[in-house]
Amino acid sequence: MTAPDPSVAPAEPPPAPAARERELTAPVSLTLPNGRLNPAAVGFARSPLVDTSGIAGRRGWGRNKRWEYWNVITPTHIMALTISSLDYAAVHEVWVFERATERTWGHGATVVPARDVVLPGSLGGGIAIAHAKDLAITVTPAGDGEVWRLHAAIPGASFDITVTRPPQHDCLAVVVPWSTRRFQYTVKDVALPATGTLTTDGVRHDVPSGSWAVLDHGRGRWPYDVAWNWGAASGTLADGRGIGLQVGGRWTDGTGSTENGVVVAGVLHKISTPVVWRYDLAAPLRPWRVTGGGLDATFTPFYDKRSKTDLGVFASRTDQCFGEWSGTFAWTGADQVRHEVGFAELVGFAEDVHNRW
Template sequence: MTELLRASERELTEPVSLTLPSGRLNTAAIGFARTPLVDTSGIDGRREWGRNKRWEYWNVMTPTHIVALTISSLDYAGVHEVWIFERATGRSWHKNATVLPAKDVTLPASLGAGIAIARARGLAATVTPADDGRVWLLHAEIDGAGFDITVTRPPGHECLAVVVPWSHRRFQYTVKDVALPASGVVTTDGVTHRVPEGSWAVLDHGRGRWPYDIRWNWGAGAGVSGGRTIGIQVGGKWTDGTGSTENGVVVDGMLHKISVPLHWEYDLADPMRPWRVHGGALDATLTPFYDKISRVNLVALASRTHQCFGVWSGTFEGTTFDGIEGFAEDVHNRW
């Protein structure tokens, strides 16, 4: 990797294309932004077929339920998921669909540029942007369950958008948007449950060209503590050695970027023990209450995930926070 790719993070303030006309990484896009400024229309599957990864992932935590929605294309496969978890009983409604080859999936060229759609046996899902990206409509249907949730972005709310460069041919653009208010309904076995005030959504939007074998950590959370709205966004492993990080804390809608790698401490032999993430003026601990374990093994396509949901507590720049609900995960993909 060139020294330019290893340069320290810079803040992007103007729109820029992720790729050059050749399809390689546009080094002018390397950095982070507080709004989704990067045009990813060059990740269209016509170059580097099989390495292009495009997805929209949404997670919403309510006082009674946790829901998740994934719409994705890996060029050769569509991989989708709808998951609804009932917190009081531990029951879940779940559908995972891997479609080979990828079909009946639509993903916009860039964030907010159109509707994301997934159709598979027993699963239907859409993500519809509205009001110039200030509103997102999440819809999902699986056997016995579904949801219609509206996510709003408050005025001036900042996200964390980062370009992560492994090389000129392998790179990723991610938008992590945390602490977004959510409302709507979740339906399970014909019973409708309201998504009340105090429910929070997180977005993971991804476009890029990935190595075949990769590991990562990701953690996120949102809530109100000490009268301030706190959003946590942390990651690791996959960004090591790139000069980029996906770390930051959003306080009352303002992003505080952490441009150093964080230290993750957890035990996969006992993932329900606390997860500690610290560095860059952040010291946060997630105390889990549920481990969502996922495994897929289709020979060439395989993944293993521990996604632990719980409550974050800790300090950031001397400010103490507690009661921030969210998750932390450890993932290993061969894709």
């Protein structure tokens, strides 16, 4: 599977701009009493307003997908954890990357049938827990979701990270409707300050200020075969304001929803236009380009975290590249004035994923 060469224009025109998405401003249930998508939940929000407690149990069994993914980038290391339940299997991972040497510590577990996994019905509704051979993860929310404690341990590596949401800091929460039976609620929370400790082979490393966390919280009922792009980055503008990038693609095409937005100084600027991705999956360490909706960004990778699993019914192929984002973002504010920011060397990632699940 090869994505378009970044130096060549797409063979097909980019998707037509989506209509402006509805903004959700009050709590709402993702599902109706019969388990189908609640039309009132379709839209985006700046905080996690959607109740997803209806995603679990026997209703829609096999299509229910629930997960918490956290990524933390420090000046010296990158850490990630995944807790997930796919109904018939629990799939977890802990991964640590040392940026100077490109040494990695990692361990994944696929548990069939799913067991020893706890995921709250809705974001912040309780502790998320995963236990498997040689792997232990807990994600503990506090302060109404303003603080998160991330604990993870595998052979050779462990970390204890505290993530703090700054006051009045927007996330991007989106309900993506494929149909009344297939839909997804995702919360992408970027540019979250992180502190704590990491231990590798008995050596302790502090996680200093200037480290950033990204959350991907997901609850939904998915098609069996799906592919997506996802990219995110966090950092600081030249004037000292924080910035977070959040872009996606392919899996939202044709739904009227996107998971695209830029957070500047804690304020989300939603991009309802599907962005265009240009990159070469045969050479993933070449620059990637993402454009549309006021965003013109180049991603320059320095490492490709490649993984592949094929268990028959369940299969996954991922190229998650880490690197630096640079570019510009322009938007029209509520004051009807055009604003533009330039950014450079924002460390983050971009990925190409294909799942059969």
